[in-house]
Amino acid sequence: MGKQAEITIHDIAKKLGISASTVSRALNNNPLISKATQAKIKETAAKMGYRPNTMAANLRTRKTNTIGVIVPLINRHFFSSVISGIEDVAYNSGFAVTITQSNDSFEKEEKIAQTLYSNRVDGVIVSIGMETTKFNHLKHFSERNIPLVFFDRVVDEIEAHKISVDDFNGGFKATQHLIEQGAKKIAHIGGPLNLNIYRKRLDGFCAAMKKAGLEVDRQMLLHNSLTRTDGTNAIKKLLKNPQKPDAIFCANDTTALSVIIYLVENGIKIPEDIMVVGFSNEPFSEVVTPSISTIRQPGFEMGQKAAELIIEQIKQKNQPSLFQNIVMPTELIIRQSSFKKKG
Template sequence: MAAKATLLDIATKLNITTSTVSRALNDNPRISKATKKAVLKAAKELNYQPNNIAAALRRGKSHLLGVIVPTADRAFFSSVIRGIEEISNKLNYQVIICQSYDDYDKEVETINALTNARVDGIIVSISKKTVNTDHFQKAIDKGIPVILFDRTSEKLNVNQVMIDDYRGAYEVVSHLIDQGCKRIAHFTSPVKISIYKERLRGYVDALENHGIPYDEDLVVESNLQLEDGRISMQKLLDKKISVDAVFSSSDYAAMGAMQILKEKNIKIPEEVALAGFANEPFTSFTDPTLTTVDQLSLDMGHATAEMFFKQLNDSENGHSKVQKTILKPKLIIRQTSLRKKNIK
């Protein structure tokens, strides 16, 4: 493999100093247009690639923003990433997208890699398996801003952007109750990160405030994937637990429940109403269409990126202050929960 071209190679080719080459590449006004043109031409001929890390050390800014998501192939996270990039690219920042795959060790490894790459900040939705947050604190201690979104942690004194998961759950369960449902099952996660804790709390409070007693037999824990939803629904049927609605913390698990109900010829929503959470694209195409809660993913991406750049600006001016932005979710009512006309 041929050695990478350097500033010295360009300088030698043109018989000028490396500092002149550097200034020309950075469009320094003290360098003549003729010299800049010659340097750019030589750089292209030699296939010169700038060392971004070295440049970052010189400038004090890399104009790189690291983003860590559990997985990029979910509509929610891909939409958040789009929102972050829309804001970042306008400000000449490049976004490095990384996935933790909900693996703690992978998350630690990724934080270290982004720190070594001299990113100017890290935006992250933490892994389901993350309990120890020391790796984030190490990045913060090195002067790298860390902003959390969606899945957050109270252990870190950092800026955060999230939706009001409690309110979203409360509203959807209240809607199911308004439709005549009284035995509402809840699919949740055994890993009680903030979003699932808040959705469970919203479920419990909605029942209580409508005079419906909480029944722990109606709460089923799983990883909330499609197959988990099938298993959870089947578990309720096998135990002959009376259910007239299911509120799932995940659209995928709600879809799994829908499949089982259809296979058993249980009418939706007449016998069992369904509601999910996230407003995944497929929810508007299911038969019947799925009631869910929109997490405002694009807005969350915009708000998270804006918070990062505000923090960057504030810290440069000595006015850094930790903030928490909570977005209001939107209840999307569709066919799986509209049973009012069927209530006698």
């Protein structure tokens, strides 16, 4: 059976015995066409299975009403929350959202950026991957006046709106809490230091240690890609140190979970022997045993703000004279993995 031909406005016009230009105007809600005629034409178009040629319309207007989003990992609760916030605002503003993930790969992120550019997205919202240390693929957008908004993992070298959480204070609060619970030998498992979020979390950790008069043991500072495997390898290494930690601040909840699993499997009590705090407030952090103390990030609100900023830029058509650098607050959530005493 052969393919059925695509229905055109000429087919609708022939069916109704009117001109194609009248059909076109009616489908585009032109006020020159009466409401009754518009309704009749739209009803006929729907029955015939007509699909508007948005690609042709996009070529005429040079707009696709599409926002490209690049995130490192879609399956992380934080990034999925940001995506939900973006879609919430974009949908209500008449924009579609194309969601992609780099899997923290620079090569994949570069190819995604090229594809989004080729598909003529109106703007891009991005959080860079762990491997990304060069930014020409993203400069490409700003140099061609295509709006760009960074969130969470931002790029200092590119002028654009940037939205991040207060990573310094998040690291400070997590470490201060461990100190208040009696910890003195605190380790930190952080992410790669080419990303400013992990530098700031480390800085917050060091500031809290300094304020409490505690020494930062460089052997207790480890940096990796923060996967489950990395977390397990990190805790194995820390336990081989002559000075063993009595608390660990992990730069994400995935690492905190793998640390806790390893400690429990090896008969080390949490929080009695070693306290653990994560970062991000992943859904699993509340339901595992022991539940994981962590730092909450306002992902949904970040996504909403990112979408508002990109849509505002798209509608203005020109780059703003002043780009915003928005820092959102974090919240310490205390659970079983770090709670030993009140205070």
